[in-house]
Structure formats: C-alpha cells, structure tokens
Amino acid sequence: MSILTNNKPTSGYHPKKWKGRYSVLLLLWSAWLVSFLDRMVMNVSLPFIGDDLGLDKIEQASIISAFFIGYALFQIPGGYLSDRFGSRKVMAFAIVWWSVFTFFTGLIYILPLMLLVRFLFGLGEGGFPASSWKTIATYFPTKERGRATAIQSSVNTLGPAISVIVAVTIIEWLGWRAVFILLSLPGLVLGYLIYRLIQNHPAENPLIKPEELHELQECNDNFNPPNHNVNLRNNSQSLADVLKMPLLWKLSLIWFLFDITFWGFTTWLPSYLLEARGLSLSKTGIWAAIPFLFGAVGTLIGGYLADKFVQRLKIIYGVTAILSASFLFLMFNVENLDAAIAFQCISALFMFIAFAIFWGMLMQLIPTVIMGKASSIVNFGGQVAGIISPFIIGFLIEKSDGGYQSGFLFMVLSLIASAILTLFIQKITR
Numbered sequence: 332m333s334i335l336t337n338n339k340p341t342s343g344y345h346p347k348k349w350k351g352r353y354s355v356l357l358l359l360w361s362a363w364l365v366s367f368l369d370r371m372v373m374n375v376s377l378p379f380i381g382d383d384l385g386l387d388k389i390e391q392a393s394i395i396s397a398f399f400i401g402y403a404l405f406q407i408p409g410g411y412l413s414d415r416f417g418s419r420k421v422m423a424f425a426i427v428w429w430s431v432f433t434f435f436t437g438l439i440y441i442l443p444l445m446l447l448v449r450f451l452f453g454l455g456e457g458g459f460p461a462s463s464w465k466t467i468a469t470y471f472p473t474k475e476r477g478r479a480t481a482i483q484s485s486v487n488t489l490g491p492a493i494s495v496i497v498a499v500t501i502i503e504w505l506g507w508r509a510v511f512i513l514l515s516l517p518g519l520v521l522g523y524l525i526y527r528l529i530q531n532h533p534a535e536n537p538l539i540k541p542e543e544l545h546e547l548q549e550c551n552d553n554f555n556p557p558n559h560n561v562n563l564r565n566n567s568q569s570l571a572d573v574l575k576m577p578l579l580w581k582l583s584l585i586w587f588l589f590d591i592t593f594w595g596f597t598t599w600l601p602s603y604l605l606e607a608r609g610l611s612l613s614k615t616g617i618w619a620a621i622p623f624l625f626g627a628v629g630t631l632i633g634g635y636l637a638d639k640f641v642q643r644l645k646i647i648y649g650v651t652a653i654l655s656a657s658f659l660f661l662m663f664n665v666e667n668l669d670a671a672i673a674f675q676c677i678s679a680l681f682m683f684i685a686f687a688i689f690w691g692m693l694m695q696l697i698p699t700v701i702m703g704k705a706s707s708i709v710n711f712g713g714q715v716a717g718i719i720s721p722f723i724i725g726f727l728i729e730k731s732d733g734g735y736q737s738g739f740l741f742m743v744l745s746l747i748a749s750a751i752l753t754l755f756i757q758k759i760t761r
Contacts, residue, residue, distance in 0.1 A: 481634020637691020
C-alpha cells in the first residue's frame with residue numbers, strides 16, 4: 332500500500348505524471364554530461380596535443396593529473412559550500428567557471444600554461460558533484476534516490492562514449508583546439524538555466540507542485556520546511572564532525588581504488604586501441620565508445636538494484652567489481668581483436684553496475700543534511716585516484732616500452748581490492 336493512501340491531496344494528484352523533480356534531474360543530467368564531455372575529450376585529444384607540443388607520455392599524463400589536482404582540492408570545499416549556502420549558486424558558478432577554462436584550453440601552446448588552465452578547470456568542476464548529489468537527496472524521496480543517482484551517473488558512461496565521437500569528428504575537421512573552444516558554449520547556457528530553474532529547497536521551486544511536496548514530506552523523515560538561512564546553517568553537522576565518521580573513510584578508500592580503474596580505463600583506452608591494437612583514428616572513435624554504451628546499461632541496472640536490494644548492496648558491489656576486473660584482465664591478454672572488444676564491453680558493463688551500486692549504497696547510508704560534505708569527502712578519495720592513476724599507468728607504459736599489460740594489471744588489482752574492502756562496510760538498515 333502506498334504511504335500516501337490516507338493523506339494524499341484530494342484533487343489534481345496524478346502519481347505517474349511528469350513531476351517537477353524529473354525536470355531538476357534532467358538539468359543535473361545535462362550538466363553532468365557537459366562536465367564529462369569537457370573533461371573526457373582531453374583523453375582523445377592527448378596524442379595530438381602531445382605531437383603538437385612535443386610531449387612524452389609522462390608529460391601528457393601530467394595534463395590529466397593537473398585537472399584532477401584542482402578537481403580533488405575543491406571537492407570538500409564544494410560540499411561544505413553546498414551544505415552551508417545551498418547547492419543552487421554553487422552549481423551555477425561551477426559550470427560557468429569550468430566552461431571558461433574549457434575555452435582557454437584550446438588557446439594554449441606551452442605545457443606550463445596548459446597545466447595551469449587544466450588545474451583551474453578542475454577547480455570549477457570540483458565544486459559541482461557534491462552540490463548535485465545534495466540536490467538529489469533534497470528533491471527525491473529515499474526510495475527513488477538509487478535510480479535518480481544512477482540516471483544522473485549514466486553520463487559517466489555516455490560522457491566518455493560521446494566525447495570520443497565528438498572529439499574524433501571535430502579533430503578530423505578542425506583540429507584538437509576547436510574541440511575545447513566549441514564545447515565551452517553549452518556549459519554557459521546550462522549555468523544560467525540551473526540558476527533560474529533550481530532552488531535550494533523544493534518548496535521554493537515553482538516546478539514542484541503541492542502534491543509533490545506532500546509526497547516528499549511523507550517519504551523523507553528529514554524533509555524540513557525552507558526556513559532558508561536557519562536550516563542551511565543549523566541543520567548540518569560541522570565539517571570536523573563529519574570527518575570523524577569512520578564510514579566515510581571506508582567509503583572513500585573503496586571509491587579511491589575503484590576510480591584508479593575507472594580513470595585508468597577511460598584515460599588510456601583510446602591510446603591503447605590506437606597504439607597497442609593498431610586501430611585507425613576513426614575506428615578508435617567507434618571501438619572506444621562502445622564499451623561505455625554497455626556501461627550506460629550497467630549504470631541503469633545498478634540503479635534499479637540499488638533501490639531493490641538495499642540490504643545486499645555491498646555483496647552485489649563486490650561480485651560485480653570482481654567480474655569487471657576479470658574481464659578487464661582477459662581483454663589485454665587475448666590476441667584476437669574481436670575477443671578483446673567483447674571483453675572490454677563486458678568489463679565496462681559490470682564496472683558501471685558496481686559504480687551505480689556504490690553510489691546507491693552511499694545514498695542509503697548518509698543522511699541528507701550532511702550529503703554535501705559527506706559525498707564530497709568520498710568523491711575526494713576518487714579524485715586523488717584520478718591524480719595518481721594517469722601518472723602511474725603512464726609510467727608503467729613508458730617503462731614497458733609502450734606495452735600496456737602492466738598498466739592494465741595495476742587497474743585490475745585495484746578493482747579487486749575495492750571489492751574486498753566492501754566486507755568492512757556496516758549493514759544497511761534503512
């Protein structure tokens with residue numbers, strides 16, 4: 332029986348109609364897509380930037396890491412600002428900021444300036460994730476957060492897939508610089524739309540109708556009226572208190588290990604297909620995109636499982652992470668190209684099921700009132716992986732005379748370790 336059976340409004344209530352929170356989710360999804368396009372086109376552009384600027388593999392990896400340093404450094408400040416002042420302004424400012432530095436990326440001719448611009452670009456993107464998770468926790472009932480987070484997170488797969496196609500197309504026609512200049516424009520538009528159409532609290536948002544507010548109030552125990560400034564300041568634990576939570580450090584370490592594999596896979600897959608498998612640029616664009624389409628399906632499956640099997644999430648995460656690692660191992664050890672493509676697709680499917688399961692687990696374990704700070708701390712662990720993973724894998728490739736086996740083995744072992752660590756997460760009781 333629905334929890335609204337006895338208390339729902341007597342008129343104008345249609346549970347299955349399009350709800351205001353779905354429009355909010357669509358805006359968040361679009362912003363995440365732009366963020367991934369803006370960062371992931373670098374992976375395809377990297378060989379061309381290396382040729383243009385005369386950079387070796389380690390110097391190319393430093394460009395990726397410069398972004399992640401900025402991205403990681405602003406994770407926790409972004410989460411703090413979201414809890415302290417609300418997510419709306421943080422999201423809008425972050426999108427405009429990173430779009431400006433996406434534009435500047437296409438104008439750089441020397442490595443030091445490229446590193447600075449990508450660092451500043453990372454600072455902008457670093458303020459966005461926690462504020463978006465905070466918005467989902469505020470606008471969606473607990474029973475829907477796994478699916479909402481998975482839908483938003485589907486851009487983690489679609490972003491790399493689309494970015495490969497977009498980058499290859501623009502590079503072939505206009506060169507790598509045009510990729511960044513053209514992709515700066517959508518973010519400026521989205522920053523404006525988010526500022527106008529998303530409010531810090533659903534009750535302040537004209538997109539959210541009274542019956543939907545009633546549903547949120549009935550489903551969420553911590554749904555409070557928007558006594559705006561008082562709530563934002565007083566209904567949240569301090570950052571110091573949140574940092575003392577052992578659960579967050581366990582989740583951060585799991586996410587750190589997972590993201591070593593995720594960022595290693597997304598960063599080096601195009602180069603692997605070009606150099607180790609000998610594919611042309613156009614074929615690389617296709618075959619590097621396909622695994623992420625499988626990943627998009629995996630993300631949605633994971634979101635469904637996260638809402639359906641709340642008390643078994645750590646087991647499901649562990650199993651899917653190990654399966655992903657196993658097929659990734661097979662991918663770089665098989666000689667047949669068709670088999671390698673099939674294995675990388677299956678690996679991506681299970682990797683992104685695990686991805687969605689992890690964030691569904693976090694949404695169940697963390698109270699909404701500290702979601703900004705808590706999610707930023709966990710995501711910080713992942714972005715530290717983003718800093719070191721390209722460097723380590725680039726170093727392993729360089730020391731192996733261009734061979735990718737040792738770099739991919741490093742990713743496999745990291746993913747298996749993240750699966751083992753889930754055994755130390757407490758049982759979910761919500």
